[in-house]
Amino acid sequence: xxxxxxxxxxxxxxxxxxxxxxxxxxxxxxxxxxxxxxxxxxxxxxxxxxxxxxxxxxxxxxxxxxxxxxxxxxxxxxxxxxxxxxxxxxxxxxxxxxxxxxxxxxxxxxxxxxxxxxxxxxxxxxxxxxxxxxxxxxxxxxxxxxxxxxxxxxxxxxxxxxxxxxxxxxxxxxxxxxxxxxxxxxxxxxxxxxxxxxxxxxxxxxxxxxxxxxxxxxxxxxxxxxxxxxxxxxxxxxxxxxxxxxxxxx
Numbered sequence: 574x575x576x577x578x579x580x581x582x583x584x585x586x587x588x589x590x591x592x593x594x595x596x597x598x599x600x601x602x603x604x605x606x607x608x609x610x611x612x613x614x615x616x617x618x619x620x621x622x623x624x625x626x627x628x629x630x631x632x633x634x635x636x637x638x639x640x641x642x643x644x645x646x647x648x649x650x651x652x653x654x655x656x657x658x659x660x661x662x663x664x665x666x667x668x669x670x671x672x673x674x675x676x677x678x679x680x681x682x683x684x685x686x687x688x689x690x691x692x693x694x695x696x697x698x699x700x701x702x703x704x705x706x707x708x709x710x711x712x713x714x715x716x717x718x719x720x721x722x723x724x725x726x727x728x729x730x731x732x733x734x735x736x737x738x739x740x741x742x743x744x745x746x747x748x749x750x751x752x753x754x755x756x757x758x759x760x761x762x763x764x765x766x767x768x769x770x771x772x773x774x775x776x777x778x779x780x781x782x783x784x785x786x787x788x789x790x791x792x793x794x795x796x797x798x799x800x801x802x803x804x805x806x807x808x809x810x811x812x813x814x815x816x817x818x819x820x821x822x823x
Contacts, residue, residue, distance in 0.1 A: 632654045636735055636736045641725070642725055642729045646736060647736065650740070653709055662713075665707060665710040666733065670730045682696065684723075686721060690718075694719055697718045701714060743775045744775070745794065746766050746777070746778050746794035747781060747794070748779070748792050749780075749781045749783050749791040749792075749793075750782065751782070752782065754780060759780075763776050766794065770795070786804045787802065788803035789802040789805075
């Protein structure tokens, strides 16, 4: 069964967890591995990784991330690199996030802070087992669930993807247009961005559709924004027309 299918199957198993009583929760707690119950005191990669020959290796995160989500993403990157499983972990967490988006019931489950910690952990355990996730991915998701951060998972995974792209020497450019760019125009834009970014980096274009910009495009990359949309041009023209005319300048 494909990974996405296994994830969806695992999410279906979560439905029964919403009907557990407090007594059954306590009973299930005793069956959970102690490592999943004991509170984690740090986001060190040792919380994610199993024993490996690279345990003591120092791994440098190739991109500076900030905030709580950035800390989780950085720690996951370190653990995945140490386990030599970066590509596998990235694929698993991306597929998991996409599966959540396609399941309204489970999406609500991840955002509901009233769900007991035991239920959150049990749900992730069920899904990880069904999807046959790697230990790194499973342990990461368990930590996120235990710490009540499932509602932030999409943001965490997006930051993790940014780090993995930097690791592979890729630069993501978000291109917003009114309609999808034709292949030839996308190719030309990629070549232009490649010249700007320089050799040694590979441009990865992510297209977004936003009819509100009216036309043109907006390009975001390397914390820079190139806005040549009709909406922005119209706003600039409007401001110019509203400015008082100085007769002395005529």
